[in-house]
Amino acid sequence: MSEQTDVIVLGGGPAGYAAAFKAADLGLTVTLVEKAENPGGVCLYRGCIPSKALLHVAKLIHEAREAEACGVSFGEPSIDLDKLRQFKDQVVNKLTGGLGQLTKARAITYVRGTGVMRSSNDVLVTLADGTESEHRAAHVILATGSAPVRIPNVSIDDGRVMDSTGALALADIPKSLLVVGGGYIGLEMGSVYAALGSKVTVVEMTDGLLPGADRDLVAVLEKRIRTQFHEILLSTKVNSVKALKTKLKVSLEDARSSSTQSFDRVLVAVGRRPNTAGIGLENTKVTLNKRGFAEVNGQQRTQDAAVFAIGDIAGEPMLAHKGSHEGIVAAEVIAGHTTAFEANAIPGVVFTDPELAWCGVTEDEANRRGLNTVISRFPWAASGRATTLDRNDGLTKLIVDAKSERVLGVGICGVGAGEMIAEGVLAVEMAATVSDLKLSIHAHPTLSETVMEAAELVHGPSTHVFRPAR
Ligand code: NAD
Numbered sequence: 001m002s003e004q005t006d007v008i009v010l011g012g013g014p015a016g017y018a019a020a021f022k023a024a025d026l027g028l029t030v031t032l033v034e035k036a037e038n039p040g041g042v043c044l045y046r047g048c049i050p051s052k053a054l055l056h057v058a059k060l061i062h063e064a065r066e067a068e069a070c071g072v073s074f075g076e077p078s079i080d081l082d083k084l085r086q087f088k089d090q091v092v093n094k095l096t097g098g099l100g101q102l103t104k105a106r107a108i109t110y111v112r113g114t115g116v117m118r119s120s121n122d123v124l125v126t127l128a129d130g131t132e133s134e135h136r137a138a139h140v141i142l143a144t145g146s147a148p149v150r151i152p153n154v155s156i157d158d159g160r161v162m163d164s165t166g167a168l169a170l171a172d173i174p175k176s177l178l179v180v181g182g183g184y185i186g187l188e189m190g191s192v193y194a195a196l197g198s199k200v201t202v203v204e205m206t207d208g209l210l211p212g213a214d215r216d217l218v219a220v221l222e223k224r225i226r227t228q229f230h231e232i233l234l235s236t237k238v239n240s241v242k243a244l245k246t247k248l249k250v251s252l253e254d255a256r257s258s259s260t261q262s263f264d265r266v267l268v269a270v271g272r273r274p275n276t277a278g279i280g281l282e283n284t285k286v287t288l289n290k291r292g293f294a295e296v297n298g299q300q301r302t303q304d305a306a307v308f309a310i311g312d313i314a315g316e317p318m319l320a321h322k323g324s325h326e327g328i329v330a331a332e333v334i335a336g337h338t339t340a341f342e343a344n345a346i347p348g349v350v351f352t353d354p355e356l357a358w359c360g361v362t363e364d365e366a367n368r369r370g371l372n373t374v375i376s377r378f379p380w381a382a383s384g385r386a387t388t389l390d391r392n393d394g395l396t397k398l399i400v401d402a403k404s405e406r407v408l409g410v411g412i413c414g415v416g417a418g419e420m421i422a423e424g425v426l427a428v429e430m431a432a433t434v435s436d437l438k439l440s441i442h443a444h445p446t447l448s449e450t451v452m453e454a455a456e457l458v459h460g461p462s463t464h465v466f467r468p469a470r
Helices: 014-025 041-046 048-070 081-105 164-169 184-196 215-228 320-334 363-368 384-388 417-429 434-439 449-459
Strands: 003-010 030-034 109-117 122-127 132-142 146-148 176-180 199-203 231-233 237-243 248-253 258-263 265-268 272-274 307-309 348-350 355-360 373-379 395-401 407-414
Touching: 003 014, 003 109, 003 320, 014 030, 014 041, 014 081, 014 132, 014 320, 030 122, 030 132, 041 048, 041 081, 041 164, 048 081, 048 164, 048 184, 081 109, 109 132, 132 320, 164 184, 164 265, 176 184, 176 258, 184 199, 184 215, 184 265, 184 348, 215 231, 215 355, 215 363, 215 395, 215 407, 248 265, 307 320, 348 417, 355 417, 363 373, 363 395, 363 407, 373 449, 384 449, 395 434, 395 449, 407 417, 407 434, 407 449, 417 449, 434 449
Parallel strands: 003 030, 003 132, 030 109, 132 307, 176 199, 176 265, 199 231
Antiparallel strands: 109 122, 122 132, 146 272, 237 248, 248 258, 348 355, 355 407, 373 395, 395 407
């Protein structure tokens, strides 16, 4: 006999648990199927949260080191790796445990195991002890997430070649680390290891770090991380990794030459792919697009009337907050509300030092789409607050519609950019104009003034940047 609820959510990451919680809050009975002891998914157990705990420590190390310039010296840090791991694990346990409590408080049926679709309405779960349980619902929400992409000849079966999970486990602090991929994970985890003392080399296949991010912002970040990393090799690929007894021998190739270098560890961070295999999609009418994501409409419905898909499995950007938002939409649609996923600005944040954040239309995208825009750049050299922090390395950038002066996109690279981008998201979503931004009083001295002054610069000089009027 199957246990029946209104909704089954397959996968308990930020997309899945947000959907389950919302569905329960709207009065639906919910079954949440998840392998781990508590909800949280990759983000909480092996991604966003543990990496941010480690990046916090990296920031402390940098700040302590740089305090010397202000007359305060702390000496070289001594790192207790066990304690650092404990700190990270405590953060994870606190948050995932909290989600477990929230699941219970909402009377959600939590089934710990691996679920496979048997039909559009039936899920068979293999529990941790190997037994099986059957579950049935009017609607199923797929939230199975994504997994790291592996590269042949590089992702070899040797513990020293890691994906992001291995890197977060922090087995040791290798003397030398090769990071394959100059994207989100490569730069964030590379920053952690560099701060802890590893000699980090980044190899990126394309001709720039963070492809897809704004080039002006990347330039600010790159200037600083080149001082933290041993080497950043662009337009370079890794052909193979060979495991020797004491080292990993890596063969690298760029347009002109090939070379061999040795490293203690290698981190492969070349993207993620949606988890669509092995979940029984063949027993449903769910279809996949060319890139392997589940095809959904604006209400997160798949081609199967009973099945919804949210989060990484449902398309890019593969970001937790986008997945959570989609989860809430799916739950509301199932509860009969008229709603759709209509975000104009999904923020992206790279938690490096400095942070790099953006939302809405980028300058490149505006050019590709032939939009008539004005681009405003406010350099943090002119920010009082940035100067008090001894961190003038920053840039705030607005992409503005030339005619209506609506803010179409915001990009920030600098300390705290990840928090500040929220103002940009609100501006884009609320269809704010540059006048709205410049007439809103921003507290002095704060970094947020850079957004206000970037808006002022659209019309001519700002208080702290002189430029002839347009
Ligand atoms: P990514 O897409 O951000 O970066 C992968 C990089 O690897 C790209 O720059 C790509 O050009 C490069 N690359 C691909 N193949 C290569 C090869 N053979 N050799 C060298 N370089 C190669 O992917 P990621 O860093 O693995 O992260 C995966 C996903 O996780 C991201 O898409 C992101 O959505 C998510 N994530 C987000 C955050 C955050 O929000 N702060 C942090 C970590 C991860």
